[in-house]
Amino acid sequence: MTAKQITVLSLEQALALPFATERMVHQGWRVIRLETPAEEGGGNAGDPNRYIGADLGYHDLHSYYIAPNLGKEAITINLKKPEGRELLCKVIKELKVDVFLCNTLPKRYKQLGIDYETLKTANPSIIWCSISAMGPAHPDRAGYDPALQALMGYTYLTGEPEGKPVPCGIPIIDLKAGDEAFTQVVLALLERNNTGIGKEIHISMAQCAASWLITALPQLQFVKSDNELFKRSGNEHRSFIPCNVYPTIDGMVYLAIGNDSQWAKFAGLPGFESLARPARKTNQGRMDDKENIYREIGALTINYTTKAFSDLCLSINLSVSPVNSIREVAAMDIVSDEMVKAKMPDGRVVPLFPSSHETAYLKANNNVLECAPHLGAHNKTVFAEAGYTTEEIINLEKDNLI
Numbered sequence: 088m089t090a091k092q093i094t095v096l097s098l099e100q101a102l103a104l105p106f107a108t109e110r111m112v113h114q115g116w117r118v119i120r121l122e123t124p125a126e127e128g129g130g131n132a133g134d135p136n137r138y139i140g141a142d143l144g145y146h147d148l149h150s151y152y153i154a155p156n157l158g159k160e161a162i163t164i165n166l167k168k169p170e171g172r173e174l175l176c177k178v179i180k181e182l183k184v185d186v187f188l189c190n191t192l193p194k195r196y197k198q199l200g201i202d203y204e205t206l207k208t209a210n211p212s213i214i215w216c217s218i219s220a221m222g223p224a225h226p227d228r229a230g231y232d233p234a235l236q237a238l239m240g241y242t243y244l245t246g247e248p249e250g251k252p253v254p255c256g257i258p259i260i261d262l263k264a265g266d267e268a269f270t271q272v273v274l275a276l277l278e279r280n281n282t283g284i285g286k287e288i289h290i291s292m293a294q295c296a297a298s299w300l301i302t303a304l305p306q307l308q309f310v311k312s313d314n315e316l317f318k319r320s321g322n323e324h325r326s327f328i329p330c331n332v333y334p335t336i337d338g339m340v341y342l343a344i345g346n347d348s349q350w351a352k353f354a355g356l357p358g359f360e361s362l363a364r365p366a367r368k369t370n371q372g373r374m375d376d377k378e379n380i381y382r383e384i385g386a387l388t389i390n391y392t393t394k395a396f397s398d399l400c401l402s403i404n405l406s407v408s409p410v411n412s413i414r415e416v417a418a419m420d421i422v423s424d425e426m427v428k429a430k431m432p433d434g435r436v437v438p439l440f441p442s443s444h445e446t447a448y449l450k451a452n453n454n455v456l457e458c459a460p461h462l463g464a465h466n467k468t469v470f471a472e473a474g475y476t477t478e479e480i481i482n483l484e485k486d487n488l489i
Contacts, residue, residue, distance in 0.1 A: 092117050093276070096179060097188040098166075098201060100134040102232075102258055103218050103292065104190040105155040106265030111186075111272075112158040112456065113427070115448030119182075119469060120156065121175075122462060124163035124489055133163065133462040145432065147462045154439045156459035157429050162470070163463040163489050171488050172200030174470075179209040181473040186272055190218040193289075194226035203287040212285045214275045218264050222291035230292045232258035239296040244303065247321045263299060264292045302326075328373035329380045332410060333388040339410040340393050342384070342400060346370070352403045359387060428455045463489065 093116040097108045100122070108118045122133035131138045133147065140151030162178075165171040179187065189201055196202035196217070203215040217223075220230025233254045236242050241259070242252035268290045275286040297304070302325075303317045310316055317325055322341070324330030329350075330343040344350050347369055354363035362383055366372045373380055388396050393409045400407035409415075416422055426438035427449065442449055449456075466489050470480050483489045 093185045094182055095119065095186040095188065096121055096182075096184045097186075098122075098199075099188065099190055101136055101190065101261070102155060103261040103264045104188055104268065105134075105136075106262055107218070107268040107272075108159065108188065109155045109157065110265070110269045110443070113442050113446050113449055115446070117160070118158070119160045119162055119465065120460070122161065122163050124165055124463065124487065126487075133161075137462065143431075145461070148432070148459060153429060153459045157427065157439070158456035159460055160465040160469060161460035161463060162466050165488050166199040166201065168488060170486070172205075174483070174488060175200060176206065176209040178469065178473045179206060179213065182469070184210060184213065185276070186214045186216065188216045188218075188268065188272070192226065192229065193217070193219050193223040196223075207285055210285070212279060212283055214272055214279065214286050214288070216268055216272050216275075216288040216290065218268055218290045218292065220291070221293045222289045232261045235260045235292055235296060239293060240300060240303065241296065244317055244319060246319045248319050250319070252319065260292050260296045263295045264290055267295050323377070323381070326370075328370055328377045329384060331381050331384075333381075333385045335388050335391055335393040335396055338393045340388060340396055341408045341410060342388075343406040345406070349405055353400070353405060356399065356403070362387075426454060428453075429458045430455055431458050 093111070093114075095108060095111055095116055095118045097104060097118060098121045099105050099108060105120070108120070112118050120134075125132035131147075134152065136149075136152045137147040138149055138152075140149040142149060143153070164175055164178075166175065178184070187201070187206055189196070191199065191201065197205070200206075203213075206215060207213050219225075220228040220235065233242075236254040236259070237252070239260070242254050245255060246253040268288075271288045271290065275288060279285060306316050322332040324343070327343070327345050330341075330345070332339050332341045342353075344353060350367070350370075350373065351363075353359060354367070362380070367376060367380065391399070397407050397409060411419075422441055423438070425441035425445070427440055427442055428436050428438045430436055436455055442454075466484075467477075467480055470483065470489065471477070475483070480489070
């Protein structure tokens with residue numbers, strides 16, 4: 088007997104939630120993204136991210152939208168109308184939707200008829216999950232990644248000591264919240280296998296971000312003054328010396344030395360013996376002399392190519408890496424061999440990004456997924472599956488319900 092495919096309906100936009108449901112696609116789950124139909128007079132309808140990034144020649148398929156929406160279906164429902172909210176419940180009931188997700192402001196859940204209490208009338212065992220800035224206790228609070236990075240101390244900790252605070256180069260809180268939503272939905276499905284009972288889950292982006300401050304927040308309990316708290320430290324590690332970036336003949340290299348034995352091996356390399364001094368045998372001793380150590384190491388690495396220095400350190404099992412560009416990362420075997428590929432509307436197959444791990448579904452499809460869908464691309468098929476006739480679907484369109 089074949090296991091039932093998990094069906095997911097997601098009122099999603101931006102990145103955090105689409106990233107979560109993209110992970111579900113990689114597991115072979117059916118993901119239907121739900122968006123708002125175009126208003127009278129046109130304009131850019133649905134997910135604003137459809138219109139962000141490079142123009143690929145399709146009005147609602149720009150580059151920023153493509154990657155986190157591969158392999159999904161797309162429908163539109165006007166949830167501002169009571170008939171639209173009834174339509175949503177019918178789709179959930181008839182398609183036996185297992186999971187409903189949204190990343191709408193919490194104050195809109197009941198207004199749009201997407202709250203847990205309403206949707207579980209359509210399926211009592213539904214798993215309901217939301218992502219918002221701070222959860223339902225802060226129903227009006229919008230959440231965008233860079234602002235939340237500032238709010239939660241990430242930008243305070245990132246950048247050069249005398250420079251401006253800066254956010255991480257990728258939207259790390261969006262992605263963390265998406266991963267958390269995926270994880271909690273999987274756990275809820277496992278629970279439902281035993282209990283048959285659905286679940287209401289609220290993911291707070293701020294709480295997700297705070298949970299990753301595990302090396303920063305605990306300091307408040309142990310330091311003697313605020314001067315000892317983490318501050319911006321550029322490329323150096325705040326606790327282990329000498330983890331830092333150094334110049335080479337043809338680029339930059341990051342060397343991470345995490346304990347005293349690694350330091351002893353490094354300072355014992357031919358040509359690097361001048362680094363070895365009794366006071367530097369311990370991490371604390373190196374901490375006390377870190378600026379001199381960084382300067383001395385840089386004066387040595389500048390005589391090597393990035394590859395030569397990396398090979399030298401790897402020969403004694405140290406953790407060392409070139410500072411790669413994104414193009415160089417894409418060329419690495421561990422990345423290029425695992426790329427998830429999009430089957431574009433014009434027939435091209437384009438490598439985009441690797442999944443976090445190999446899945447049976449991706450392997451069976453040679454890592455190729457259908458391109459992210461146009462707005463409402465699956466209205467006819469999904470609503471027909473929900474029991475509507477062709478004529479009824481046409482009328483739904485005329486009434487601006489889809």
